[in-house]
Amino acid sequence: MAISEAEAVVMDVLWREAPRTAEEILAEVGPAQGWQEGTVKSLLNRLLKKKAVHAERDGRRYLYTPLLAREQYVQQESKGLLDRLFGGRVAPLVVHFSEQRKLSKKDIAELRKLLKELDDEQH
Amino acid sequence: MAISEAEAVVMDVLWREAPRTAEEILAEVGPAQGWQEGTVKSLLNRLLKKKAVHAERDGRRYLYTPLLAREQYVQQESKGLLDRLFGGRVAPLVVHFSEQRKLSKKDIAELRKLLKELDDEQH
DNA sequence: CGCAAGCAATTACACGTGTAAACATAAATT
DNA sequence: AATTTATGTTTACACGTGTAATTGCTTGCG
Structure with a gap:
């Protein structure tokens, strides 16, 4: 399944630099996009399901890395x-x-x- | 609102030649796309709503013309x-x-x- | 005139998307 | 230990899209 536009915005952050936490992604993209935490989390989960990113546990949080180049x-x-x-x-x-x-x-x-x-x- | 991909297929027919009836559009695009009559009609109606095409009555049917270039x-x-x-x-x-x-x-x-x-x- | 045929318009329905709220869980603090 | 806090997971919901099925309205035909 294809990556949606909102999802691509998240990917963009990860393409600029990875790995990153959800919090970092939100910080970078939330204000400009007007997104809340839940939104970014949802997008990350959808990207996980689509195998476009990988998540690696790091203590209490996850570090997200792009799989799709x-x-x-x-x-x-x-x-x-x-x-x-x-x-x-x-x-x-x-x-x-x-x-x-x-x-x-x-x-x-x-x-x-x-x-x-x-x-x-x-x- | 933006034109979807399926709608663009219909527009393509009209861009090649207009005006056309729904039947003609179906004939040109149905087989390749695997679409039935109802599908083309729906797409035409959505395009009407979006003001992307104009419909002019011609007897019992309509002639469709693109408004969007x-x-x-x-x-x-x-x-x-x-x-x-x-x-x-x-x-x-x-x-x-x-x-x-x-x-x-x-x-x-x-x-x-x-x-x-x-x-x-x-x- | 009543019905069938031809079209169009309305309604439907599943799935993706944008956007979260609600819930769960584990760690930190009091 | 009980409660707050930080995260992630699940559920939600409205709207667009692909794809029709169903319903409705004319109009020609028997």
């Missing part, structure tokens, strides 16, 4: 969108953003650099 | 993903796919072309 998650999500909306190809997506004027100077510079590198490693 | 939908979805996963920027997403070896020759060629065009229209 961020790369994996990003990959799934991005591929899903690409497949659904752009025929599974990257260029049309970039063209789309270009048409919407959503390419910054920085984006363009980085894309140039990337293409150059791909060119170089060609042989 | 595909561009708009694509924009929302893409921006959402970009914001959630790539800090709202396009280049990191492309880099991600590049690292996953998901850039085809064709993608690379098209990206080159796009950058060239952007360069040209610069002045």
Whole structure:
């Protein structure tokens, strides 16, 4: 089963640094998200059930570690969108953003650099 | 309220060609999706409620037309993903796919072309 | 005119999600 | 030892979604 958006917020905390306690996660994410303790605990439990995190007892509390790698998650999500909306190809997506004027100077510079590198490693 | 994935499948039919009757939509999408009549009708009703389509009576049936433009939908979805996963920027997403070896020759060629065009229209 | 056929609208139902409140349990404090 | 405190676990509940079944309304047909 897929990871929901709220769950992904919790994963994000763990991806930045792990292991962490529920309390630490709440501290980092509660204020911005407007979540209470119970909410974070529930999300952690659902993530446990989905095998997306691992919990290791540490005295009276648990330390949570991600099992699902961020790369994996990003990959799934991005591929899903690409497949659904752009025929599974990257260029049309970039063209789309270009048409919407959503390419910054920085984006363009980085894309140039990337293409150059791909060119170089060609042989 | 956002459009769900099943609803988007119906929208896709209408984006390809509109207006259409529920029957036509079912014919186009039912087999592939494994949906019955009632399913398509329900989805259409939800889309009506969400003001994503318009229905115009035509004798005993309705003709459905999209109100939400595909561009708009694509924009929302893409921006959402970009914001959630790539800090709202396009280049990191492309880099991600590049690292996953998901850039085809064709993608690379098209990206080159796009950058060239952007360069040209610069002045 | 009464009924069948064709559509649409309403209702249904299980499951996931966001968001907790309530409950359980074990450790710390009085 | 009894009570408070800190955590985690279970239960809850409303809402969206996927997927129809059921009901309702027209309208052509016998």
